[in-house]
Amino acid sequence: MNAISRIPLLVAQLPDTDALLPYLREIDANRWYTNFGPLVTRLEQRFAASFAPPPGAPSAITAASGTAGLELVLGALELPTDAKVLLPALTFVATATAVIRSGYRPLIGDVDASSWLLTPETAREYAARHRVDAVMPVATFGNPQDVEAWDAFVADTGIPVVIDAAGAYGNQRVGRRCHVVFSLHATKALAAGEGGVVVSYDHALAKRVRRLSNFGIDLEQGSQVFVAGENGKLSEYHAAVAHAALDQWPVVAARRRAVQARYQHLLNLHCPDLRLQRRAADGIYPILVVLLPEGLHARDLQPELLWRGIETRQWYCPTLDQHPAFSAYVGGPLPVAHDLAERLLGLPFFVDIDELQMHRVCQAMAELTHQVHA
Numbered sequence: 001m002n003a004i005s006r007i008p009l010l011v012a013q014l015p016d017t018d019a020l021l022p023y024l025r026e027i028d029a030n031r032w033y034t035n036f037g038p039l040v041t042r043l044e045q046r047f048a049a050s051f052a053p054p055p056g057a058p059s060a061i062t063a064a065s066g067t068a069g070l071e072l073v074l075g076a077l078e079l080p081t082d083a084k085v086l087l088p089a090l091t092f093v094a095t096a097t098a099v100i101r102s103g104y105r106p107l108i109g110d111v112d113a114s115s116w117l118l119t120p121e122t123a124r125e126y127a128a129r130h131r132v133d134a135v136m137p138v139a140t141f142g143n144p145q146d147v148e149a150w151d152a153f154v155a156d157t158g159i160p161v162v163i164d165a166a167g168a169y170g171n172q173r174v175g176r177r178c179h180v181v182f183s184l185h186a187t188k189a190l191a192a193g194e195g196g197v198v199v200s201y202d203h204a205l206a207k208r209v210r211r212l213s214n215f216g217i218d219l220e221q222g223s224q225v226f227v228a229g230e231n232g233k234l235s236e237y238h239a240a241v242a243h244a245a246l247d248q249w250p251v252v253a254a255r256r257r258a259v260q261a262r263y264q265h266l267l268n269l270h271c272p273d274l275r276l277q278r279r280a281a282d283g284i285y286p287i288l289v290v291l292l293p294e295g296l297h298a299r300d301l302q303p304e305l306l307w308r309g310i311e312t313r314q315w316y317c318p319t320l321d322q323h324p325a326f327s328a329y330v331g332g333p334l335p336v337a338h339d340l341a342e343r344l345l346g347l348p349f350f351v352d353i354d355e356l357q358m359h360r361v362c363q364a365m366a367e368l369t370h371q372v373h374a
């Protein structure tokens with residue numbers, strides 16, 4: 001038997017029972033379990049206020065998941081049914097499924113080689129050559145999108161922008177003109193099991209998002225449905241978990257910051273051949289992904305690392321265009337995304353990771369990546 005303990009890739013950490021109890025007791029007393037109950041209402045106020053205090057706060061609308069949030073805000077844009085939505089090839093599949101489920105067509109674009117993001121500059125290039133009805137940039141691996149630059153993009157082009165910031169709560173700000181969607185999935189930095197939040201300064205759009213999350217029922221016009229929606233609501237139980245998670249957020253965020261800073265220091269020290277995403281060093285990240293030196297494939301290293309008791313994952317390989325469901329939607333060559341996808345490797349990263357575990361990962365990575373020069 002392997003005497004060395006396995007270092008997991010990811011350890012989800014949600015609020016424990018004691019932290020949930022006050023909120024669950026509230027639900028017991030309210031007997032209100034879903035349909036925009038008091039916990040959901042208060043949760044939305046907490047989220048909105050975390051971006052700006054009222055009365056200048058944006059609207060925050062909860063959803064059953066991050067993906068539901070993306071679909072709802074895309075629906076609320078009310079684009080024509082053949083609309084094309086530009087998104088990056090290097091992202092989780094939900095970015096593309098949300099576009100297709102909303103009745104639109106993805107337009108898969110490339111990403112920047114150092115930030116690994118689809119940038120406003122890239123979007124301007126695509127918009128000059130293609131029909132682009134909306135852009136869905138992603139805050140990839142928690143790296144926030146530049147909202148001022150996207151606000152300027154919206155002002156200049158009139159093309160709406162929805163930032164898929166699923167894993168970037170704590171890092172991603174909200175622009176005046178671009179809408180942002182966060183996920184509360186168990187694996188994200190702020191986790192409630194399942195859940196999502198749409199945040200926007202466009203309060204009329206937020207209202208449409210809410211209506212679509214409730215089947216499209218228009219409560220202000222005789223409960224009629226004018227535009228078909230879905231059931232995308234967050235339950236009071238999930239809101240309870242999200243409240244408890246927000247209560248713990250300062251501690252969790254500080255710990256994630258500390259782990260990220262220490263890891264980055266050790267990687268720079270021991271693995272100078274690895275490259276990290278160009279992003280703020282003091283961010284709060286859900287995962288840690290490194291770029292292997294040219295000539296190395298992430299999939300070739302994974303068994304070697306596993307043999308050393310280190311779990312890893314390739315993010316996001318295959319890229320969107322390499323999935324059969326999305327291969328018809330490519331907007332041109334994707335050299336950067338394809339190169340990154342083969343060389344990006346997700347390393348163990350979680351709130352409780354200790355110094356020894358970080359050292360073991362860095363030492364193994366140093367051994368395995370140094371071979372290139374040998």
Ligand SMILES: *Cc1c(COP(=O)(O)O)cnc(C)c1O
Nearest residue numbers: 065066067092094166167183185
């Ligand atoms: C996690 C994630 C999603 C999906 O969020 P869910 O809450 O799981 O639906 C969408 N896009 C990106 C980039 C993600 O990382």
